[in-house]
Amino acid sequence: NSLYHDLGEREGIEILMEDLLLYVAEDKRINHHFVDIDILRLHEKLSEQICELAGGPCVYTGDDMVTSHTGMDLTNTDFNALVEALQKAMDDRNISVGAQNRLLALLAPMHGDIVGR
Numbered sequence: 001n002s003l004y005h006d007l008g009e010r011e012g013i014e015i016l017m018e019d020l021l022l023y024v025a026e027d028k029r030i031n032h033h034f035v036d037i038d039i040l041r042l043h044e045k046l047s048e049q050i051c052e053l054a055g056g057p058c059v060y061t062g063d064d065m066v067t068s069h070t071g072m073d074l075t076n077t078d079f080n081a082l083v084e085a086l087q088k089a090m091d092d093r094n095i096s097v098g099a100q101n102r103l104l105a106l107l108a109p110m111h112g113d114i115v116g117r
């Protein structure tokens, strides 16, 4: 029973990433980071990345996490706000707590590449 399957495969992950970005857009703590960016590209790259991480048949073609977040000076609070948005998006889709935790455990090691750059 793969994480990729539990997240709803490619289509489910694309919807999840759309919902994540909608929650991010509503969150005044972090939404200022997301103005003036190519949101369609971000959606596509995020979807690829999560699909690949979850064990799906995708290949991430975006920039590495250090390059993507350098100059943003992101904090733990910013990181946690994004994780919160992801959790809300997963709750909305009734993704099990087990699957949620498996995905979050795959994202946690990226913290050092994203925060404080």
Ligand code: HEM
Binding pocket: 030, 033, 034, 037, 038, 041, 042, 045, 046, 049, 061, 062, 063, 064, 068, 069, 074, 078, 079, 080, 082, 107, 108, 110, 114
């Ligand atoms: C586990 C956490 C995170 C993951 C997995 C992640 C993943 C990504 C990916 C895949 C991209 C696209 C790279 C590309 O265009 O090639 C990206 C870009 C971006 N990320 Fe993150 N990110 C995370 C945390 C954050 C946080 C906490 C913020 C801000 C609060 C943030 C803000 C952005 C912005 C604004 C871009 C667009 C940069 C641009 O196109 O100029 N990210 N991220």
